[in-house]
Amino acid sequence: MIKLMRYFVVLTVIVTLAGCNLGPLKKRGQKTDTQLEDNQYSKSGDSTDTFPAGDKLEVSSLNDPNSPLSQRVLYFELDSSQVKDADRDIITVHAEFLASHPEISIVLEGHADERGSREYNIALGEKRAKAVKQIMTLQGVTDNQIQVISFGEERPVASGHDESAWNLNRRVEILYTGY
Amino acid sequence: MVRVSSLFIFLWLSLTSVAHAVLTIEITQGSEGAQPIAIVPFQWVGNGTPPVSLKDIVAADLQRSGQFAPLAEKDLISKPSQGSEVKYKTWRALNVGYLVVGKIHGLDDGSFQVQFQLLDVFKGRQLAGYSIRSLNSGLRRTAHHISDIIYKTITGEEGAFNTHISYITVTRGEKNTKRYQLAIADADGYNEKIIYSSPKPLMSPSWSPDGTRLAYVSFINGRPEIFVQNIFSSKKEKLVSFKGLNNAPRWSPDGKYLALTLSKDGNPEIYIMNVNSRKLTRITRSYAIDTEPEWLPGSNGLIFTSDRGGSPQLYEIRLNRYQAAGRAKRLTFEGNYNARPAVSVDGRYIAMVHRSQGKFRIAVLERESGHFSILTKGHLDESPSFAPNGRMIIYATEERFRGVLSAVSVDGRARQRLSLKKGDVREPVWSPYKVNK
Numbered sequence: 001m002i003k004l005m006r007y008f009v010v011l012t013v014i015v016t017l018a019g020c021n022l023g024p025l026k027k028r029g030q031k032t033d034t035q036l037e038d039n040q041y042s043k044s045g046d047s048t049d050t051f052p053a054g055d056k057l058e059v060s061s062l063n064d065p066n067s068p069l070s071q072r073v074l075y076f077e078l079d080s081s082q083v084k085d086a087d088r089d090i091i092t093v094h095a096e097f098l099a100s101h102p103e104i105s106i107v108l109e110g111h112a113d114e115r116g117s118r119e120y121n122i123a124l125g126e127k128r129a130k131a132v133k134q135i136m137t138l139q140g141v142t143d144n145q146i147q148v149i150s151f152g153e154e155r156p157v158a159s160g161h162d163e164s165a166w167n168l169n170r171r172v173e174i175l176y177t178g179y
Numbered sequence: 180m181v182r183v184s185s186l187f188i189f190l191w192l193s194l195t196s197v198a199h200a201v202l203t204i205e206i207t208q209g210s211e212g213a214q215p216i217a218i219v220p221f222q223w224v225g226n227g228t229p230p231v232s233l234k235d236i237v238a239a240d241l242q243r244s245g246q247f248a249p250l251a252e253k254d255l256i257s258k259p260s261q262g263s264e265v266k267y268k269t270w271r272a273l274n275v276g277y278l279v280v281g282k283i284h285g286l287d288d289g290s291f292q293v294q295f296q297l298l299d300v301f302k303g304r305q306l307a308g309y310s311i312r313s314l315n316s317g318l319r320r321t322a323h324h325i326s327d328i329i330y331k332t333i334t335g336e337e338g339a340f341n342t343h344i345s346y347i348t349v350t351r352g353e354k355n356t357k358r359y360q361l362a363i364a365d366a367d368g369y370n371e372k373i374i375y376s377s378p379k380p381l382m383s384p385s386w387s388p389d390g391t392r393l394a395y396v397s398f399i400n401g402r403p404e405i406f407v408q409n410i411f412s413s414k415k416e417k418l419v420s421f422k423g424l425n426n427a428p429r430w431s432p433d434g435k436y437l438a439l440t441l442s443k444d445g446n447p448e449i450y451i452m453n454v455n456s457r458k459l460t461r462i463t464r465s466y467a468i469d470t471e472p473e474w475l476p477g478s479n480g481l482i483f484t485s486d487r488g489g490s491p492q493l494y495e496i497r498l499n500r501y502q503a504a505g506r507a508k509r510l511t512f513e514g515n516y517n518a519r520p521a522v523s524v525d526g527r528y529i530a531m532v533h534r535s536q537g538k539f540r541i542a543v544l545e546r547e548s549g550h551f552s553i554l555t556k557g558h559l560d561e562s563p564s565f566a567p568n569g570r571m572i573i574y575a576t577e578e579r580f581r582g583v584l585s586a587v588s589v590d591g592r593a594r595q596r597l598s599l600k601k602g603d604v605r606e607p608v609w610s611p612y613k614v615n616k
Contacts, residue, residue: 079490079516116539117519117532117561118382118606119427120484120491122403123440123447123468126424130446149402150424154380161559161580 057097059104062176068093072174074132075167078113081127083135091135094174099140108132109173110150111157113166122152132172212592213248214333216241216277217270220252221295222260225285230315233283233293236322237329239367240340243586244330244570245593250275262296267303275300279329290314293321297329307332319369339566342366343610344573345384345393346584348373350602361395363410366566366609368597374413382606385437387430390613394418394428394437405439407454419452427471431478436501438462438472438481449483451501462496462503471519476526482510483520490515493531493544511544513551519562523569524611528589530554530563530572541574543589554591564608565589573597575605 061067072094074087083091098104110125129148136146158165218241220234234252241247256273259265260282270278281295290312297307307328313321323340330338348360361375361384375381379398386393394407405425408415419425423442430437437452441459449462449472463469467487474481480497485507487494494507511517516534523530526546533542533553541555541563557576564573571593573586578596582603585596597604 115559116516116534117471117484117491119440119471120468120518122382122424122426123442123470126442126447127468148423151380151398152382154382154398161577 057093057100059101061097069097072176074172074174076128076170076172078166078170079124081124081131083131088135091132092139095136095139095141098136098145102142102145105145105147105177107147107149107175107177109175110148110152111155111169111171111173112153113169114153114156114161115166118152118154122150122154125150125152128170129172132174213242213246214277215250215273215275216247216279216329217250217255217273217275218279219255219258219260219281221281221283221293222258223283223285225283227285229283229285229291229318231318231322233281233318233322233325234279236319236367237279237326240323240326240338241329243367243593243595244338244340245588245590246330246334246570261294262298262305262308265298267298267300270300277306277329277333279325281325291318291321293318293325295325297332319365323365323367336570337568337612339568339570339609339612340366342567342612343390344368344564344584344607345386345610346575346604346607347381347384348602348604349582361393361408363393374410375408375415383427384606384608385429386608386610388432388434388611388613390611394430396426396428405437418454418457424470429472429474431474431501432476433478436478438474440470440472449481451498453501460501462498463507473520473522473529475522476524482522482529483507484518491518493517493520493529510546511551513542517542521563521565521572523565523589524567525569528565528569530565530574532561532563541572541587543572552591554587554589555585557585560585562606562608566609567612571609573607573609575607 057067057069061069064070068090071090074083074090098106108129110129112121112125126148129150133146133148137143156169158168218234218238223229238249242249256269259280261280265278265280278298278300279295281293284292286292293311293313295309296305299306309328311321311324320341326340327338343363344366345363348362350358352358356378359377359379359381360373361381362371362373364371377397377399382396384393384395392407392409394405396403397406403424403426404417405419405428406415407418419439421441421443424440424447427440428437435454437454439450439452440447441450446466447468447470449469451460451462462481465485465487467485469483469485471484472481478498478501480495482493482495484491485494488509492509493511495510496507497504514534517531519532521530529544529546531542533540535553538558539560540553540557541560542551542553544551555574559577560574562575569589571586571588573584575582576585582605583596584604584607585594587594
């Protein structure tokens, strides 16, 4: 109940501050492959440049498609749970935002592609999500702001059976609770 | 009212989809060196017609084993129904070693009395003869029972025809929704029964050794948790729900413990849980992924997957009274991916998912000799499970972008495919002997 009220307060803040400019809410399941491609690496360099560290991102930026916070999917190499160097900037933006908004929490959802053993893939998905979590907690995000859940290969975003689908499915999604 | 009727339609749709989800079996590779056997259609004594062809079921069973090559019906030179009618000389000319003859009596109360004899053609004598009472619903089971008797009499080993398989099916609904179902069927794919249906992923079913319960992983609450369900009453309970992973349940051979993977202490580690007291014993301690425990006979050890050496490989850890005894020892060295072990009941073989040139295949390691062989030819083969007699391995594979089940004999000689008419089928597990469905 307290949690719910908190979201209500946050929502009210957004509505008043952002003047109803909520923009397209991104929810899981609505993403298409092309949207994913738009969101991944191409913009990451530029966007982080325009948001130098130290500038506080407001809660409203969670719903701003032009905010670096809109980049919420990180991709991984085969068999690997190592965060790519290019993705560290994205994680840092989220970590700084969360550290300055301790009332907001996220779920880090780990995923794997369909190849190999299902149970090993669940463990691999968790390892990926925990690698992201570790970077965030080192930057001041508290443990109870982050929940890690792994789906392994059970929830692919791309349904194909080739490299391009597998590349999209080896991922960690950053999901803001209530956004 | 609108809500009620839409609910009704939904129920009706889900019922019809269940009715269409039937497994069919295709023998994809017969076996060289299989023994020729003639199975004569059972003579029907009674009114009407028999509900199933016992001869067809028995012939399919024996052929699937890879040990026998049943004669086609058109090649039968005569159709005796009891041993005294058999002219051995003429069957010898066909070079058939064994002959099966029998009768089905339809009784007034709707049940059946099935008589059959297994005959040794060259010695000219009976090897086995039985009379079995069967209910209408049990005729398929009687046929599998007959197959078991024939198999054991000739090979000296237990048959596994009167057993079951459990597996997960996934069907797509409207708006890209998915439905996950936990199913049980006869080992030949017939008599499919859905025992749990969920909109969230299900995985890793494991049979209790008495065949009455299945442990499995369900995401019904948004994350993986372990449930145990009685297959007859369908009554289920949540057994394990710690923070993090609650995965890979495997019942101990005595049915009192579950080996499982938990990440509550930071990273995935293997534990053993006493099913009654729920007391946990931690088995592995490493910074790597440790998962997919599988018991050795007598609960003397666990085989599991670990990437502690940099890539997923199989390890063995000895157990003493359900506690770790000594350090884990690496078992696999072929290639850089060996995972999801399955151990034959006698502990002689370990089947696994092996990656070779980017393709995932089922391989088998003979523990004593260390002999390693790749048994399958697919790209995405996974989830091997041994028949309780250790002769066949059932596994999940992909065919034209659909998940199907296949089975291969441990020597790689015989192959069969079980396919669901629609949807994906995955994670097959073969039941122990004792299932009284």
